[in-house]
Amino acid sequence: MADLTYPVKSFVLAAQEFWLLMWHSAIGLPAAVTYRKETFRQIYSIGVTATPLIILAALLTGLVLALEWGNKLEPFGAKILMGRIMAVGTIREIGPVITGLMFAGRTGAMIAAELGSMKVTEQISALTALGTDPIRRLVVPRQVASVATILPLTVLADAVAIFGGYVVAVAWLHTPGKFYWKSALESLAWEDLAIGLLKPFFFGWMISTIGCFYGMTTEGGATAVGGSTTKAVMYASLGTLAADFVLSKLILSFFR
């Protein structure tokens, strides 16, 4: 019986710890200002250095999507809709999700590995022993940096993916460039921008919190750090996709 209840107990304990982490980090939010040096260091590490990856991922996705959609639209003479499809699809879905997934893979792993290593080498205990709250010192700056950087990265990803679509539309599908941009700009509504710009805030907060949770709860040695990192990436990626669906549904119901 004990073996059967163990996974349930572990899950309940982990859920409790996760909620406590969220609560303590929420009430410790002003620590992002107290530890502003750390917050800015994280903004650079999490956001600025992720820029090339996000650009490349968004460009490749934009190119592929434009190629696929263009080939499907061409037989119907609907290539002129390329700009519209690329703009709406990218801003509402592709941009936030691609950025979210890249963020989950890169930032989620980075945070979990960094905090996990600190945990197993007792650096987090040392912080506590020196009278510092590790959640305020380590978690809050990472959460704030993630939320602050994911929005500009998403906007950048949107722009690059739409530009990728433009390249394909003009170079391979021979659509006039001005039609592409006209169609793209005219199709966008406030609703699209609201959906596309609200999601990243939640993704950034969720991914960083999952990374921090797995990092801070690492027990053991190097293998455990690897395990925590894997779990952080896995749950942050799945969480991004699940949250994308839930948020889309919520925002759509708000606009209708």
Add this chain to the structure above:
Amino acid sequence: MTTEDAAPAGTAVIELRDVTFRFDTRLILDRVSMKVEAGTTKCVLGASGAGKSTILKLLLGLLEPESGEVWVLGKEVTSLKGRELQELRHTMGMVFQGGALFDSLSVWENIGYCPLETHHEKAEAVRTKVREILKMVGLGEVLDMMPSELSGGMKKRVAIARSFVCGPKVMLYDEPTTGLDPIVSDTINELINRLKRENGVTGIVVTHIMRDAYNVADTLTLLKEGQIIFDGTPEEIRASKDPYIQEFIA
């Protein structure tokens, strides 16, 4: 801090009363009671997994006992929360087994962590203070080096420097000399004795190296399977006829 700030000699600065601690279902400490008097150093001895390091973590409030009381400087640690616990921790210094230096900070930022973060002292003043402390622990110009560039012995000395920079009344050392050669070990032992002698610091040293224990201890406690099987002076442990004790100190 001077010796005048320390508690009067003979007063118990650290006390464990009937402390029981479990990790999951495994019993680590079984109704352990011990005292450390002001200005003295106690060595906690025992084989690996005997619960030595657990005692230090209980004293810092990093772990909570299943039952019993943990007293440090007249305060019951398990009853303290939040700011009160943080304030108590500011009066204590802990040297972790591997040093636990913050690897994203340089040596001077590590040592200066407490004055910079807790006392909000000016960076230049802290750098000067750190330079003096580095001389005291026998390290030269390592101020701007990163922890990854230091040897094991240097890391331990930096860790000791970091833990006493804010003048703690209690110092906790977790295996301070493990993995170090005898010469570096002697330097660290001398540092522990100097802190006691010059600053009146009360200390607990967790170790399994008898040579180091004899060098620094005023009293010794030997743990076996979560229970105290000896508590006394170095002379008394040497005179013990208990076969386990004899084997352990041999």
